[in-house]
Amino acid sequence: MSNCDQFREMYEAYALGALDPPERAALEAHLATGCAECAKAIAEARWLVTQLAYLAPEAAASDMLKGRLMQTVRSEAKSSSPVAIGDKTTTTSHIPYWLSAGIAALLLLTLYFAWDVRRLKQELLAANEQNQRNEQLVASTESERTATQQKLAAMEEQMAKMHRETAILTDPTSVKITLAAQKIQAPQMVAMWHAKYGIVLTGQKVPMPSGNHVLQLWLIPKAPGGKPMPSMTVRPDANGNFVLLVTNPPASGTETKALAITEEPAGGSAAPTTTPKWVGAMS
């Protein structure tokens, strides 16, 4: 039996990502020896596996998605060598007291989450050990382990989000944009825009949108005649507070003239349906 014989039955499962870790490791160790036969078979299996995508029921994304993407792509194409926001001579303005307090709270929360993640990892380890010790309890410990793993994954995700928010709020290259209320009695909102990590928009004591409406962020392009680019939506909590993280803005800061907030139906709109309630020019 050649070396490859023992791996032939694994090609499809490897391409599918279904091999369990020991088998995967064995096959990868074999591939690392430079086996062209197995590499070719796996390359073919990869193509076969992608055909399974056609089993998904047909569905179409909203026109809004295409609109958003095309606006981003067009504006990026126009500025082939975009200048990062952080490269501007203007840097972060003074961060108000309430925002500093928010950052401090965020950092404390991050520390708490880090501690909790560590605790969960220890629980996971304990569940694994228990699993090994007592086979009769496998079913119950397995479900505990799965629940802990899910909780851990969710917390790690939450931590990554908070890390990003903290980075945006504290990085000296972030640009601050103050959004003033337009023709309504409401406090201003503050956005911090980091060239790499995105935008954090914060609001306090913001009037609640009517019905199930939401607040939607728009990027107003510098280009003459450019249409507002739709971004994410948010609904403040019961006290009118919110923190909105936009990880992938539809345009860069150098291409944007201002940020605006409108009230829109739930789910947001492709184009504004109301006049902006808050507007803030890029500094």
Next chain:
Amino acid sequence: MLNFVFLAAFSPKDDREASPDATLVRLLLQNDVGAFEKLYDKYSRIVYSLVLRIVQQSGPAEEVVQDVFLQLWRNSAQYDAARGPFVPWLLTMARNRALDTLRLKSERQRRLENQTDELFSVVVAPQYERELDEKRRAERVRSLVGELNPQQKRAIELAYFQGLSHSEIAAELKEPLGTVKSWIRNGLIRLKEGLHTAS
């Protein structure tokens, strides 16, 4: 690292002329918006269908699709036609992103894992592959997989759309591990033979 070895060991011959898709992707390097729109119009439906099937919710699905196409626009140089056709590359990237969303993976994990999965994997399509348009291909794949027994089909779907491993599928279906392995392998081989025969 492993996949670098892969490439050194095996690099498929590209004896065909550049495909229309590869030509469009090359145009992205020159900031050709029209080429991007053509690729989006051609493939957004299958990409969105796949992602929606995995993440099950339209909002997160659109976020993943946006991420995939922006990655294509901003990093089109990552696609190397010498390593295989465009569509499997795009679908692999979409599947990986969608599964990451499903598993709530952190961005750090995502970056580390996808680097190897997407950038350096070689894909070889059979000669008959280019003769199928998207609609006919979808019909054939659905018909062929529909002929498998329901449990076998379910096992393949759990692996592809939920990213489960053999042992996870065996636990989910309450079937022996060996049975699950055979179902998946034999099912995919039947699909491969069926696609070949039908061409």
